[in-house]
Amino acid sequence: MSTLAPWQQRAYARMADAFAAGRLGHAQLICGPARLGKREVAVRMARRVLCEAASGDVACGACRSCRLFDAGTHPDYRFVSFIPNREGTKLRTEIVIDQMRELAAQLALTPQFGRAQVAVVDPADAINHAAANALLKTLEEPVPGRYLWLVSAHPMRLPATIRSRCQRIELRLPPADEAAAWLSAQGHAMADAAEALQAARGHPGLADDWLRAGGLSLRKAVAADLQRLWKGEAAPAEIAQQWAADEHADLRLRHAADLAVERAAGLTDPRHARSLAAWFDRANRSRDLLRTTVRADLVLVELLVAWRALRGGPEKRER
Ligand SMILES: [Zn+2]
Structure with a gap:
């Protein structure tokens, strides 16, 4: 597994600390600019919460739960995003009510491994109106050991009723020197990294994308x-x-x-x-x-x- 970038690590550590202290809320809104790696933070935290042999902040990577998680077949983990349209020709541009109903049904079940049920919804701001109402119902009836994490680059597009029921984890643009060091660690020449970073207004993820896509x-x-x-x-x-x-x-x-x-x-x-x-x-x-x-x-x-x-x-x- 790749190393988290420092700004991802800070967000992850906040969630891990809250989890260790028993303060990690049922609902989290993981937000911040696009392409900073919010999803990776959520997915990694889900792996940690479900791990059966974790020591400290990190999942063990070897237990039954970790192996199923890595294989994408963990029965207590659900990732919700865009699904294909009815014709199967392309992905929908909204997250729809059936997906939220399925999620609610899943979260109502007892965890198969007995630890927890975790669901990640990304991008949460793509939930349409009907789906948002269904999601709200789930958020209003929290069950212990159930975690629902919403990932969004545009949290203001979510209904206030949903936002107000979530704890917030925010990923922020890192300081310039940290961003430059990270780009250099991705294999980009210092001069290119500096130029891209300036054009991307300090956004390392974006600068990295641009450099990979032909400078x-x-x-x-x-x-x-x-x-x-x-x-x-x-x-x-x-x-x-x-x-x-x-x-x-x-x-x-x-x-x-x-x-x-x-x-x-x-x-x-x-x-x-x-x-x-x-x-x-x-x-x-x-x-x-x-x-x-x-x-x-x-x-x-x-x-x-x-x-x-x-x-x-x-x-x-x-x-
Ligand atoms: Zn494990």
């Missing part, structure tokens, strides 16, 4: 595409086709949204900064849309037309 070349290509659109040297439809052509559309939008923020930060005209901020929001909504069944190139072309339309704004007069 910052994708970001530079996105910046160049936006610039060509701005100058009228390329058509939105043409760029949209390119952006939708592979699996990096989401990452491109993330870079594009980020580049808009960077651009806005360098502006003195508040109206123009505001229109860039509006475009940033739009880019993020488009990222959400890319996860639905809407055609990616259509989402992208609309967004890029809006980008080009920003040219007509105050910046033209600045030149």
Whole structure:
């Protein structure tokens, strides 16, 4: 098993301490920015809680429970996430009520190994309205030895009634030197790590993703595409086709949204900064849309037309 990053370890230690002291609540909300490794913390803690021979904070890795856990067949552990749609053609974009009902039924059972029942729901903010009501019922009737952990990068999207019933474990962005040291330990050159970390605003998980996905070349290509659109040297439809052509559309939008923020930060005209901020929001909504069944190139072309339309704004007069 890989070593937890220091920021994961801190969150894990808080949960482990609470568990050792008998204070670990029935419901936990494990939150913090995406790609910091929240799920890994939850899964590892589940393994620890279920382990039959743990010493201290860590599961033994050898007992019957650990072996079943590692094989993905532990009867007292449930991981809930997106499941395929009815046609089986792609994953749903919501966690639905049947999944929450099944979970409630599971948690009502006596643990087969007698220790505990643990369920992890990730991403918890994808629970739809009906499913949230079913989940709330489960949270309202806590049973000893039952643990329900909700993992979310967007906890504010969860109903307040659910949030208020959970203890909160938060993963935070680490200090810059810790993030750089971790990236270096992942095998990235120091200079690349520093550049990626700066572009990712101190987010080591994101910087790592970018470096693995071909360094910052994708970001530079996105910046160049936006610039060509701005100058009228390329058509939105043409760029949209390119952006939708592979699996990096989401990452491109993330870079594009980020580049808009960077651009806005360098502006003195508040109206123009505001229109860039509006475009940033739009880019993020488009990222959400890319996860639905809407055609990616259509989402992208609309967004890029809006980008080009920003040219007509105050910046033209600045030149
Ligand atoms: Zn064990």
